[in-house]
Amino acid sequence: MSNVMAVGGVLAALFAPAVATEPVVTPAERITISVETVNGSGCPAGTTQVSTAADNTAFTVSYSDYYVLAGAGAKPTEFRKNCQLNLRVQIPAGLTFAVSQVEMQGFAYLQRGAKGTQLNHYYFMGSSSTGQQSHEFNGPYVGGFRTTDRAASLVYAPCGQERNLNINTELRVDAGDSESGTSLMVMDSSRGSVRSVYHLSWKEC
Structure with a gap:
């Protein structure tokens, strides 16, 4: 190959037009999320709140009475608790969203020989449930914990349907x-x- 052709190929690569990437889509209007129903021993009435990020990229679930106990002084029913939330997400027409990542934060105090487990899953009503993610912590353990689960594939809410x-x-x-x-x-x-922080991915319908 001649030097002219080689130089020409390099120049063509340098000045070739960039491949267009899909723009990041987020709603211009603030989305609203309301708790429709709450069930479970981990979230008695009035102990759970949901708030949305200002840029519509995530929402946060906060709990004020969600704990489990085992060992000396614990009741037999306190070793396991759960919380089931049904959320209504109001979004602008022409857009849809998926949960792309979940971050769970908490605190654990585990004696030597004890084990703690945190589980999480989510799905749209009428759609297949996502796989359940679980994380285990072995004692001795004292301190905060943080887990991150990224969706293997994005499952978007059906366009035009609530x-x-x-x-x-x-x-x-x-x-x-x-x-x-x-x-x-x-x-x-x-x-x-x-x-608990649920990160959102948006796209146009």
């Missing part, structure tokens, strides 16, 4: 072979920056 979003979470703690003491896990917004 489909509520269901969110199911669960906490468990197993005292295991710990000899004494109490183990606990908490998702409680009163303890600081403890929350």
Whole structure:
């Protein structure tokens, strides 16, 4: 290959028009999310709040009475709790969204030999449920925890249809072979920056 052809190929590569990428779409108007129904021992009435980010890229679920206990002094029913939320998401016409990533934050105090588990899954009403994500923590463990689950594939709400979003979470703690003491896990917004953040991906219909 001649030097002229080689130089020409390099110049063509340098000055070739850039490949167009799909623009990032977010609603110009603030979206609203309301809690339609709440069920579960982890979220008694009045203990759960939902707020949306100013740029419409995420929403946050906060809890004020979501904890589990096992071991000394714990009741037999306190080792497992769950929360099921049915959310109505009002969005502008011509757009749809999917949950792209979930971040769960909390606090754990696990005795040696104890184990804690945090589970999460979500889906649109009338659609197939997403796979359940779970994370385990082994004692001894004292401190905050944070988990991140990214969607393997984006499942968008059907365009032009109002489909509520269901969110199911669960906490468990197993005292295991710990000899004494109490183990606990908490998702409680009163303890600081403890929350669940659901990141959104948008596209035009």
